[in-house]
Amino acid sequence: xxxxxxxxxxxxPAASRRHRLATLLGRQPLGIAFAAPYAVFLAAVFAYPLGxxxxxxxHDYFFLxxxxxxxxxxxxxxxxxxxxxxxxxRRSFVNVAVFLVINVPLTVxxxxxxxxxxxxxxxxxxxLRVSYYVPYVTASVALVxxxxxxxxxxxxxxxxxxxxxxDPSWLVNGGLAMPLIxxxxxxxxxxxxxxxxxAALQNVSKELYEAASxxxxxxxRSFVNVxxxxxxxxxxxxxxxxTITGANLFTEPYLLTSGGGPDGASTSPVFVMYQKGIEQGTxxxxxxIGVILVIAVLIISLINKRLLERD
Numbered sequence: 001x002x003x004x005x006x007x008x009x010x011x012x013p014a015a016s017r018r019h020r021l022a023t024l025l026g027r028q029p030l031g032i033a034f035a036a037p038y039a040v041f042l043a044a045v046f047a048y049p050l051g052x053x054x055x056x057x058x059h060d061y062f063f064l065x066x067x068x069x070x071x072x073x074x075x076x077x078x079x080x081x082x083x084x085x086x087x088x089x090r091r092s093f094v095n096v097a098v099f100l101v102i103n104v105p106l107t108v109x110x111x112x113x114x115x116x117x118x119x120x121x122x123x124x125x126x127x128l129r130v131s132y133y134v135p136y137v138t139a140s141v142a143l144v145x146x147x148x149x150x151x152x153x154x155x156x157x158x159x160x161x162x163x164x165x166x167d168p169s170w171l172v173n174g175g176l177a178m179p180l181i182x183x184x185x186x187x188x189x190x191x192x193x194x195x196x197x198x199a200a201l202q203n204v205s206k207e208l209y210e211a212a213s214x215x216x217x218x219x220x221r222s223f224v225n226v227x228x229x230x231x232x233x234x235x236x237x238x239x240x241x242x243t244i245t246g247a248n249l250f251t252e253p254y255l256l257t258s259g260g261g262p263d264g265a266s267t268s269p270v271f272v273m274y275q276k277g278i279e280q281g282t283x284x285x286x287x288x289i290g291v292i293l294v295i296a297v298l299i300i301s302l303i304n305k306r307l308l309e310r311d
Contacts, residue, residue: 050294053287053290053291054287054291056283056284056287057079057080057284057287057288057290057291058074058075058076058077058079059072059073059074059075059284060072060073060075060078060284061283061284061287062281062282062283062284063281063283075284079284079285079287079288080288080291080292082285082288083285083288083289083292088264088267088272089269089272089289091264091267092264092267092268092269092271092272093269093296095178095264095265095266095267095268096246096247096249096268096269098178098179098182099178099181099182099185099246099249099268100242100243100246100247100300102179102182102183102186103182103185103186103242103246104239104242104243104246106182106183106186107186107189107190107193107238107242108193108235108238108239108242110186110190111190111193111194111196111197111238112197112227112228112231112235114132114190114194115194115195115197115198115201116197116201116223116227118132118194118198119198119201129191129194129195129198132190132191132194133191133192133194133195134191135187135188135189135190135191136188136189136190136191136192137191138188140188140251140252140255141255143184143188144184144252144255144256147184147256148171148256151169151170151171151180152169152171153169153172155169155170157170158170168262171256171257172257172261172262173262174262174263174265175265177253177256177257177261177262177265177266178253178265178266180256181249181252181253181256181257181266182246184252184256185245185246185249185252189242189245193238193241193242196234196237196238197231197234197238199234200230200231200233200234201227201230201231203230204226204227204230204231205230208226208230209222209226212225212226232308232309235308236304236305236308236309239301239304239305239308240301240304240305243297243300243301243304244297244301247269247270247293247296247297247300248270249268249270249271250268250270250271250274253266253267253268253271254271259271269289269290269292269293270293272286272289273286273289273290273293274286276289
């Protein structure tokens with residue numbers, strides 16, 4: 001061994017540093033380099049605003065002119081107390097709960113059934129898939145105009161129903177406004193979830209269907225015992241995405257019911273946040289609503305994930 005060769009004692013710290021670096025970067029450091037820009041994007045667009053919202057919700061915060069400086073004292077849970085004691089806020093959470101109860105199960109069932117049928121279609125398969133996907137990529141304003149034409153007070157649906165039409169009409173009826181919005185959102189977003197299920201169906205082995213057919217299972221039994229368990233991971237994703245989308249409901253009630261009518265029957269927490277933060281100038285209260293909404297969505301998503309993933 002030459003005098004320039006490192007001794008065992010000198011080599012150990014270098015090896016330890018390399019081990020720590022490998023542990024930090026993982027087996028594929030290049031993958032971290034590629035993922036870093038998106039991680040920075042998530043931190044800037046999602047993590048920082050969420051952290052700022054949490055900070056605002058615990059302070060007496062209000063908008064100021066650019067460059068103005070003023071103290072924003074810590075108020076503890078005062079904003080949360082104001083939120084939880086506000087009837088309009090409580091009603092908005094009840095409204096969105098009604099929306100989710102209708103929208104999420106309907107989305108899962110319809111998208112899975114339609115995806116299964118589309119997966120079996122041979123002729124005009126591409127045309128049918130595009131037809132279901134078009135409403136998802138179409139601007140909400142254009143689709144809302146169609147639904148107002150159908151379900152307005154003098155709309156086509158009421159003309160067809162005649163004396164059976166509801167009074168008050170669909171979108172000005174306190175008991176029907178939110179269910180109709182839930183149907184509208186289900187129809188609009190159905191194409192996206194159909195594509196998710198179509199991708200999941202490609203991983204379901206055809207041998208399982210053949211085995212079920214040999215055992216004498218009907219199409220319905222094959223659907224229940226083979227298709228549904230085979231696409232369970234996709235179902236978890238669909239439920240979570242539908243829940244998050246529904247919890248952030250804003251555009252549809254704003255356009256369909258002219259701002260959450262009648263008498264707040266179709267307001268959502270996000271719409272109330274807009275009213276509190278922008279129209280009434282109380283962003284601290286709006287931030288508290290947002291934090292409560294995030295916590296509620298996380299809890300619901302975790303519960304759904306646990307229920308759907310258990311054997």
